[in-house]
Amino acid sequence: MILFVITAMMLVFTLVNLLFLRPLTAPVPAPPTAICIPLRNEERNVPKLITSLEAALTDECHVYLYEDRSDDGTYEALIRAIADDARFTIFRGVPLPDGWAGKVHACHQLATRTTEPYILFLDADVTIDPTFIGRLHGTLEREGAVFLSGFPVSRHRPGSESC
Incomplete structure (x- = not known):
C-alpha cells in the first residue's frame, strides 16, 4: 500500500x-557561454555529442569537457572528434576527494575553469539542435531568469525542448 501511495x-x-513546462523561445544571439560536459565511459556517445555541438556553437561559446578517468576509450574518442x-x-579527471560524488565533483571542476x-551543463548522452543555445538564451531573456533547468520532450523532434 505504501509503495502504491508513493508511486x-x-x-x-x-x-x-x-x-508548467514551456517550450524554449525563438533564438537570440548568444552571449559568451561555457558549455560544460562531464564524461565518464561515454565513448559511444562522443561522436554524436561533438557533431551536434559543432553545429550549435557560436563564436561566443566554448565547450569544456571533463574526461573523468574513463575505463573505455572516451578520451581517445574526444581527441579524434575534436581534432584541432x-x-x-x-x-583530465583527478581522483575523487573524500566526501564528493562523481558527477558533482566533475561539474565543480568544470565550473571552476x-x-x-x-554556464550550460549537459550530459554526455545528449544531442542538441543547432538553435538550442540561442533559444535557451531567448528563454532566459523572456523569463527574466538567472537559472533554467531543461527537460527534453522528444529525442526525435529538434526544437521540442522545454524548461
Whole structure:
C-alpha cells in the first residue's frame, strides 16, 4: 500500500510539473557561454555529442569537457572528434576527494575553469539542435531568469525542448 501511495504521489508530481513546462523561445544571439560536459565511459556517445555541438556553437561559446578517468576509450574518442577545434577544451579527471560524488565533483571542476558569464551543463548522452543555445538564451531573456533547468520532450523532434 505504501509503495502504491508513493508511486501515485510521484505521478501527480510529474503531471503537475508537466503543466508548467514551456517550450524554449525563438533564438537570440548568444552571449559568451561555457558549455560544460562531464564524461565518464561515454565513448559511444562522443561522436554524436561533438557533431551536434559543432553545429550549435557560436563564436561566443566554448565547450569544456571533463574526461573523468574513463575505463573505455572516451578520451581517445574526444581527441579524434575534436581534432584541432579551438572551441573545445578537455580536462583530465583527478581522483575523487573524500566526501564528493562523481558527477558533482566533475561539474565543480568544470565550473571552476570557465570564464564565461553563462554556464550550460549537459550530459554526455545528449544531442542538441543547432538553435538550442540561442533559444535557451531567448528563454532566459523572456523569463527574466538567472537559472533554467531543461527537460527534453522528444529525442526525435529538434526544437521540442522545454524548461
